[in-house]
Amino acid sequence: MRQKPRYSINVGGQLLxxxxxxxxxxxxxTPDSFYAxxxxxxxxxxxxxxxEIIRQGGGIIDIGACxxxxxxxxxxxxxxxERLRYAIPIVRHAAPSALLSxxxxxxxxxxxxxxxxxxxxxxxxxxxxDPEMFSTxxxxxxxxxxxxxPWGTQSAIQSCETATRRPPFLPxxxxxxxxxxxxxxxxxxxxxxxxxxxGFGKSLDENYELMSQLDVLQTFDLPLLVGVSxxxxxxxxxxxxxxDALNGTTVLHTLALQKGANILRVHDVGAAIEVxxxxxxxxxxxx
Numbered sequence: 001m002r003q004k005p006r007y008s009i010n011v012g013g014q015l016l017x018x019x020x021x022x023x024x025x026x027x028x029x030t031p032d033s034f035y036a037x038x039x040x041x042x043x044x045x046x047x048x049x050x051x052e053i054i055r056q057g058g059g060i061i062d063i064g065a066c067x068x069x070x071x072x073x074x075x076x077x078x079x080x081x082e083r084l085r086y087a088i089p090i091v092r093h094a095a096p097s098a099l100l101s102x103x104x105x106x107x108x109x110x111x112x113x114x115x116x117x118x119x120x121x122x123x124x125x126x127x128x129x130d131p132e133m134f135s136t137x138x139x140x141x142x143x144x145x146x147x148x149x150p151w152g153t154q155s156a157i158q159s160c161e162t163a164t165r166r167p168p169f170l171p172x173x174x175x176x177x178x179x180x181x182x183x184x185x186x187x188x189x190x191x192x193x194x195x196x197x198x199g200f201g202k203s204l205d206e207n208y209e210l211m212s213q214l215d216v217l218q219t220f221d222l223p224l225l226v227g228v229s230x231x232x233x234x235x236x237x238x239x240x241x242x243x244d245a246l247n248g249t250t251v252l253h254t255l256a257l258q259k260g261a262n263i264l265r266v267h268d269v270g271a272a273i274e275v276x277x278x279x280x281x282x283x284x285x286x287x
Contacts (some may be wrong), residue, residue, distance in 0.1 A: 007223045007262060009143045009191045011099055012119025016059065018223050020280075021257055023272045024060040024101065024265040025053030026229065029087045030075075046087050050094040056269040061095070062123055063087055064103035077106055084109070088117050101145070107132035114140050121193075125149055125200065127180065134184055143191035145225055146180055148173050149200040169206050170213060177220060193263065195225040199233060207233040211252060214259040226256040227265035250275055 007018040016022070027049050053061050065083035066075040084102065091100065101121035102113055107130045110122050122142050127149040128134050137144040150172070177194060184192055194217055198207050217224055228234070234248035235241055246268055253264055253275045266272045 009121070009193070009223065010141075011121060011143055012141075014099065014119075016099060018262045021261065021276045022059040022263045023057060023269050023276070024062050024225070024263050025049075025056075025058035025269045026062050026064065026265060026267050027053065027087070027091070028064045029083050030065060043090055046090045047094040050091045050098070053269050054095050054098060057273040058269045060099045060101055060121065060263070061091060062101045062103055062265060063091065066104065077108060080104065080106065080109055081112060084113055085116070088113070092117070105133070106130055107136040110136050110140070110142070114142065121145065123147075123195075125195075125197070127176070127197070128183075134180075134187055134189070138184065138187035138189040141190065143193065144184065144189060145193045145195050146177070146184070147195040147200060148176055148197035150176060169202075169209060170216065173210075174216070174219075177217070181220060181222070193223045193225050194220060195227060195265075198226070198228045199231045204233055204236060208237075211255055211259075214256060214261070218260050223262040224260055225263040225265060226253075226261040228252045228256065229264075229266040229268065246271060254279065 009016040009018065027046065029046065050061060063084065065080045065087070088100070091098065099121065101123045102110070103123040103125065104110060104113075105124050105126035110133070114120065119140075119142055121144075122133075122137050123145045124130075124133055125147045126133075127147050129149075134144075173196070181192060196210055196214065196217060198210065202210065211228075214224075214226070229249050230242040230245040234245040234252065238245070238248055249266070249268065250271055253261075253266070253272055256264065257275065257279055264272045264276075
């Protein structure tokens with residue numbers, strides 16, 4: 001496993017050390033996320049999933065109230081807020097000290113949820129498509145996950161799986177990040193995490209090209225989050241379904257960690273923790 005720089009993220013005064021890889025467990029509170037088993041909507045199901053993430057070793061709980069799968073119905077701001085206001089108190093009760101991230105592309109949602117429930121990590125899969133997002137996270141002092149999502153809008157994000165190839169791919173990604181990281185730093189943003197956005201606006205070939213050259217993103221000297229869990233880049237290549245994609249996910253997690261990933265965003269927390277433990281043992285075996 002690649003030697004990690006000593007990154008740390010400040011979440012409302014709670015320091016998250018990233019010198020060792022961290023697992024972010026997915027908590028979908030939507031009725032239509034692409035992986036059916038991840039959908040949790042009742043109080044009991046949300047609490048059970050929260051406890052499972054923590055018990056299996058997850059360091060962050062990522063709450064998603066708006067599905068971005070291809071063909072998913074559009075969710076209004078009001079409905080997104082209602083779902084989050086229902087789920088967050090359940091999560092807080094089940095795991096009071098857990099670090100949360102909120103998966104949203106709306107600055108107004110970030111503002112309201114922070115006002116009502118306190119600090120969290122902002123997981124913006126749109127890459128800052130909302131013109132108020134960068135200034136909002138900088139003003140609130142919230143850690144920000146900057147996703148490479150070259151199309152930006154919700155409808156375009158949902159259509160990512162049908163993307164056509166647009167050469168040159170990696171140079172355009174580096175330019176994308178350079179411009180947005182600079183804009184965030186100019187606003188005084190302190191904590192930035194890069195997510196290369198596997199599946200977002202990328203063809204199958206581009207996803208694997210990105211994985212093969214993932215370590216190029218180390219040039220930004222920022223923490224790196226990888227989210228490939230059970231995605232179409234696995235099951236479309238292998239000819240199966242999300243339910244059958246854990247083995248492929250584990251392979252890609254291994255590659256991502258070897259290429260410098262600091263955070264794995266996953267459905268299967270225990271399996272990802274096992275990958276981290278095995279790679280750590282391989283890099284420093286006892287005598």
